[in-house]
Amino acid sequence: MTSSPLDLTSFNSLLSDEERMLQEAMADFANKSLKPNVQEWFDNGTLPAKELGPQFGQLGALGMHLEGYECPGASAVAYGLACMEIEAVDSGLRSFVSVQGSLAMFAIHHWGSEEQKEKYLPKMAAGEYLGCFGLTEPDAGSDPASMKTRATRDGDEWVLNGTKMWITNSPVADVAVVWARTEDGFAGFILEKGMEGFTTPEIHKKLSLRASITGEIVLDNCRVPDSQRLPKIDTLRGPLTCLNEARYGIIWGALGAARDSLETAIEYAQTREVFGKSLSSYQLTQAKLANMSVELNKSVLLALQLGRLKDKGELAPHQVSVGKLNSTGVALEIARECRTLLGASGITLEYSPLRHANNLESVLTYEGTAEMHQLIIGQALTGKGAFR
Ligand code: TGC
Ligand code: FAD
Secondary structure, three states: OOOOOOOOOOHHHHOOHHHHHHHHHHHHHHHHHHHHHHHHHHHHOOOOHHHHHHHHHHHOOOOOOOOOOOOOOOOHHHHHHHHHHHHHHOHHHHHHHHHHHHHHHHHHHHHOOHHHHHHHHHHHHOOOOOEEEEOOEOOEOOOHHHOOOEEEEEOOEEEEEEEEEEEEOHHHOOEEEEEEEOOOOEEEEEEEOOOOOEEOOEOOOOOOOOOOOEEEEEEEEEEEEHHHEOOOOOOOHHHHHHHHHHHHHHHHHHHHHHHHHHHHHHHHHHHOEEOOEEHHHOHHHHHHHHHHHHHHHHHHHHHHHHHHHHHOOOOOHHHHHHHHHHHHHHHHHHHHHHHHHOHHHHHOOOOOHHHHHHHHHHHHHOOOOHHHHHHHHHHHHHOOOOOO
């Protein structure tokens, strides 16, 4: 008899019936509609974003944990489980959902006016409008406080100049939430496709997150009415609050990629014969599988604890960093180790572990690099910021 690599701690017994049902529905969609296509998307370096939007919307995956404005209002744990099932197919797909719901929609939901929420959120929840979130710049990634993009007030309008870089979905987005420096601090603006002075060139030749569309946001004297500014925030707390949400989704998502890698490696090891018997029957193989499975099971329990804290409104930003740092590191190690079990077959697109490992290099870097999360945790432990 064999066990699922996620079953070793009876994790499922800690979930409610509703959470299990939601996870199953997402897994069903992921297996039927995403998994059969993902190799081709990754190979071609593209994603049919406009088609996927309404499908994810119908499933309630966009802005899943937001209340009102036709958003599903699911629990944080349910949202985490959905991220895990989606990223079990590919990190690029979870990114699609994260950027739409946890970054672009969350920014509007949390910092937007009533009019802005009513105008954008229902269409974004349905996947009719795609959103992106522009914080990073060519010279300001880990340190967004050093951003150069500037918004200058001119009567009832703002004039935006600057460049955002590495922005998921910018070339296909209908709506971009863009952060800029102002005379008094920082501000977020909702830009719409087609506005003059607002362009979104695509970034090509990526070796990671290929089933995801990435681009720039170029602002060249882009004039925006004040009604497009997010009125409730004028400090860097604006974007950083949104990052907590997306980082939370990654805590679960990355473990989906790890689980899929491990399932793939176990299945392969069962059927591959080396030196006259099954690869899975060797002690070295079993040691690898056992170690990976223990790390995965521990990590999922941590994710669940953080999710339960989030549902109680008690999750602190440094705790999100604990989960993001752990999940991305563990998942990357697992994906690479699983690739070793597949031998040469593991370097092809036919098997998922190396695709996951390639993707996880991006996941390790975006939403705060591993080093940033070490520094955030270090600050929580010592009371001393060591960022600068
Ligand atoms: P600092 O002076 O500490 O704080 C500035 C203001 O922000 C508040 N704050 C937070 N608020 C909520 N949540 C957090 N996690 C917060 N961290 C800080 C803080 O209270 C203060 O508020 P106020 O109102 O008093 O001014 O800021 P700092 O400049 O020292 O920076 C701290 C640091 C380095 C931790 C932060 O800059 C950081 O996290 N850097 C990493 C940048 C990052 O993660 N970028 C991600 C871009 S988006 C992306 O990658 C999308 S990937 C696609 C996908 O998700 O799939
Ligand atoms: P840098 O900040 O230049 O870091 C380079 C290295 O220096 C890293 O190892 C870092 O940890 C280290 N470092 C930096 N500061 C310190 C320090 N104080 N001490 C020690 N080491 C340090 N951004 C968005 O705004 N929106 C998006 O939708 C988005 N999508 C992305 C999609 C992909 C595929 C990728 C790869 C990135 C995306 N990003 C997005 C950007 C991402 O958030 C940044 O790449 C990330 O924040 C790191 O910034 P950087 O690349 O400029 O690296």
